[in-house]
Every structure is written in structure tokens, then in C-alpha cells.
Amino acid sequence: MSGRDDRPTSAYVHIPFCRRRCYYCDFPITVVGDRPGSGIFDWMAEYVRAICQEINTAPQFGAPLKTIFFGGGTPSLLPVAELAQIIATLNRYFGIDRNAEISIEIDPGTFDLKQLKDYRSLGINRVSLGVQSFDEELLKICGRSHSLNDIFVAIDLINKANITNFSLDLISGLPHQSLEIWQDSLNRATAFGPKHISCYDLVLEPVTAFGRKYRGENTPLPADKIAAKMYRTAREILENAGYEHYEISNYAKTGFQCAHNRVYWENKSYYGFGMGAASYVDRQRLTRPRTRKEYYLWVENLIANNGAIDYPHDTENDLILDTLMLGLRLADGVSLSEIHSNFGKAVLERIWSCLQKYWDLAEQGKEARDLIILIDKDGKAIAPQNLKNLLEVERLRLSDPEGFLFSNIILTDLFALF
Numbered sequence: 001m002s003g004r005d006d007r008p009t010s011a012y013v014h015i016p017f018c019r020r021r022c023y024y025c026d027f028p029i030t031v032v033g034d035r036p037g038s039g040i041f042d043w044m045a046e047y048v049r050a051i052c053q054e055i056n057t058a059p060q061f062g063a064p065l066k067t068i069f070f071g072g073g074t075p076s077l078l079p080v081a082e083l084a085q086i087i088a089t090l091n092r093y094f095g096i097d098r099n100a101e102i103s104i105e106i107d108p109g110t111f112d113l114k115q116l117k118d119y120r121s122l123g124i125n126r127v128s129l130g131v132q133s134f135d136e137e138l139l140k141i142c143g144r145s146h147s148l149n150d151i152f153v154a155i156d157l158i159n160k161a162n163i164t165n166f167s168l169d170l171i172s173g174l175p176h177q178s179l180e181i182w183q184d185s186l187n188r189a190t191a192f193g194p195k196h197i198s199c200y201d202l203v204l205e206p207v208t209a210f211g212r213k214y215r216g217e218n219t220p221l222p223a224d225k226i227a228a229k230m231y232r233t234a235r236e237i238l239e240n241a242g243y244e245h246y247e248i249s250n251y252a253k254t255g256f257q258c259a260h261n262r263v264y265w266e267n268k269s270y271y272g273f274g275m276g277a278a279s280y281v282d283r284q285r286l287t288r289p290r291t292r293k294e295y296y297l298w299v300e301n302l303i304a305n306n307g308a309i310d311y312p313h314d315t316e317n318d319l320i321l322d323t324l325m326l327g328l329r330l331a332d333g334v335s336l337s338e339i340h341s342n343f344g345k346a347v348l349e350r351i352w353s354c355l356q357k358y359w360d361l362a363e364q365g366k367e368a369r370d371l372i373i374l375i376d377k378d379g380k381a382i383a384p385q386n387l388k389n390l391l392e393v394e395r396l397r398l399s400d401p402e403g404f405l406f407s408n409i410i411l412t413d414l415f416a417l418f
């Protein structure tokens with residue numbers, strides 16, 4: 001690798017508690033019910049203790065954190081005092097940059113105004129609200145634990161707390177979701193003026209309630225053509241409303257891209273803490289156990305070994321593949337000149353040979369036309385047939401929306417290469 005500073009300056013903290021499990025969700029969570037009692041708060045305190053112990057065994061590189069992301073689960077179910085303890089531990093151990101982006105995922109119906117104001121006092125400056133849909137019926141179909149009115153109340157509270165940097169999450173491709181319902185959700189989302197909107201396409205995971213229910217044909221899931229239309233519609237509505245489509249599933253107003261998530265897509269290092277959390281430190285990827293019990297045992301083991309864990313480093317092939325797979329999710333794409341300087345010309349030529357068929361398709365005027373865009377050092381697009389030397393290409397990116405829609409196929413081709 002080149003001499004880029006790859007000391008981790010980002011931390012993901014997984015807070016696994018949810019009131020119930022949504023029918024599409026396979027995340028590592030602990031269901032606590034709609035009215036958590038004192039026993040549940042003891043669980044939470046125990047979990048936070050384990051997280052803080054884990055933080056205190058992490059390798060240090062002398063660089064303060066620039067982004068922190070509390071994801072879940074439903075982090076807003078965690079009492080503020082517990083959250084404060086995690087932030088204080090991170091600060092004591094790593095230091096937190098005074099301009100750090102500190103985000104938290106929150107769900108409607110799980111917080112009040114005081115809680116949001118307390119977040120601000122803790123330095124949290126970005127919230128991401130799990131809306132998923134502005135359709136009451138769809139919220140029920142998905143098994144969400146909140147109503148449409150809870151969403152309106154939540155956004156009102158965010159505004160009252162003067163948290164200007166907020167994001168709304170939406171899902172397309174849901175069962176019984178029509179194009180019109182999707183358009184309506186997008187329009188309502190933009191009307192609230194969030195700085196950021198994430199639009200995820202439903203992935204049917206086999207272990208979820210949806211995965212079991214909607215196996216086979218004749219399901220109420222939107223057909224592929226409609227799902228693709230939903231993707232194009234999102235782009236159109238959101239771009240018209242002033243959002244930049246900066247990543248396959250993410251849109252932001254200028255200056256409000258999620259700095260934490262960019263770290264993942266740019267294949268940079270980051271810490272991860274908590275059950276099921278992934279980390280990428282010192283070229284080692286690690287995913288923690290997905291249940292609390294196993295996670296606690298893992299932390300005990302970590303302490304017994306003074307923080308040392310034996311797990312493999314990424315190989316060069318892993319690095320190349322991750323750089324491509326993650327970077328091509330971004331509208332700016334990946335830097336081929338960096339791939340060249342980090343891994344050599346032979347790797348560049350392999351990538352090139354894999355993409356050749358897409359240029360051939362383009363020349364034949366087939367559907368795959370203009371899926372992949374080559375950018376030169378001046379930021380201008382170059383037609384592949386006009387290319388004299390591979391090293392003229394500075395960046396490689398997928399077009400929007402067609403290249404993004406086709407990304408699975410392109411990425412599968414690249415995956416087969418390394």
C-alpha cells in the first residue's frame with residue numbers, strides 16, 4: 001500500500017436494543033418489548049460495561065476520532081447516561097476531534113425533546129431517523145413499532161431541538177408498495193427538508209419473517225421492473241429537490257454527506273465496538289459475535305489476552321476487491337491512479353480486461369451502454385475507444401442511475417477476477 005495515513009479515526013458503536021424485530025430485519029439485536037422494565041436497563045448497563053471494556057483494549061494509533069456512529073438496533077432506547085459513558089470512554093481512550101461528526105440512529109416513538117437536547121450537550125451533532133415509509137399501512141406490514149403520527153412527532157422534536165443535520169431513512173421494494181406510495185414517501189420526506197436521505201432497496205434475507213413468508217413466486221413484492229423504476233424515481237425526485245446522489249443508496253444536500261459512512265466506502269480503517277460490529281484496523285477485518293452472550297465471552301477473552309486477537313490480515317486481493325466493490329458505490333467512483341500506484345499496472349490491466357465487454361456492448365449500442373464512465377485527470381469523461389493509454393484514466397465510476405442499477409452484475413464480474 002502507498003504511504004496514505006491509515007490510522008483509524010472513526011468508530012462504529014453497535015447498540016442492539018429494539019422494541020421488536022421488524023419483519024425484514026436480520027441485524028444482530030436484542031428485543032426488549034414496547035415498555036422496557038428495570039431488568040432491561042440492567043441488561044443495557046451490562047452491555048455498555050462490555051463495550052467500554054472493549055474500547056479500553058483497542059489498539060491506539062495516536063489519532064483522535066473524527067467520526068463516531070451509534071448504530072443499531074435502536075440507540076435511542078439507550079438511557080442518555082449510558083451513552084455519555086461510552087462517549088467519555090472513547091474520549092479518554094482515543095480523544096475526539098473538536099469538529100468530529102457524531103451520529104446516532106433514532107427511531108420514532110423512542111425519544112423526547114429532553115433526550116435530543118441531552119444528545120446535543122454530549123456533542124452528538126447528527127441524527128438519522130428510521131422512517132422507512134410515510135404510509136401507515138406499510139409501517140404495519142413491515143412490523144415497525146411506530147405509527148405515521150410518531151414520525152411527524154419525531155421530526156417536530158428534531159426541529160424543536162434545533163438539530164439541523166438530520167437524515168431520514170426510507171425503504172423501497174416493500175411488499176404491497178406501489179410506485180405511487182413510494183413517490184409519496186419521497187415527496188413527504190423532502191418536504192421536511194432533511195440534510196440527508198437514505199433510500200434502501202429491500203433485500204429479502206431468508207432468516208427474516210419476510211424471507212420466510214415471501215419465498216417463491218406470486219408474492220406482493222414489486223416486480224424487478226417496478227423496483228428499478230422506484231430507484232430511478234428516487235433519484236429524479238431527490239435530485240430535483242436539491243439532493244446530490246453521492247452513493248448508490250444515499251443523497252445529501254451540499255456539505256452534508258455522511259463522513260462516517262464515506263470512511264467505509266473509501267475502504268479506510270475504522271474501529272467497531274459491540275455485538276455484531278465490524279472493524280477494519282491495521283488491515284484486519286473483524287466481525288464480532290452476534291449475540292450478547294457470545295459477545296460478553298469474546299470481550300472476556302479479549303481482556304484475558306490483553307487485547308490481542310489472532311485473525312488474518314487482508315490479502316492484497318482482498319484489498320483490491322474491497323477498494324473496487326466499496327468505491328464503485330460512490331458517485332465519484334474509485335481512483336484507478338491510486339490502484340495503479342498501490343498495486344501496480346498488472347492489476348490495472350486485469351480490471352481493464354474484465355470491463356472490456358462493457359465497452360463492446362456500448363459500441364454495439366446495447367442496453368449496457370454508458371454504464372461505466374472513465375474520467376481523466378482534468379475530470380472529463382473519456383470514451384474508451386479514444387483511450388491511448390490506460391494510465392490516462394484517473395477514476396472509474398458507474399453512471400447514475402443505469403450503472404448503479406446494474407452494479408450487482410458489474411461487481412460480480414470484478415469479484416470473479418480476484
Ligand code: SF4
Nearest residue numbers: 018021022025072073
Ligand atoms: S428498528 Fe431497525 S434494527 Fe431494530 S428491528 Fe427494526 S430495522 Fe432492525
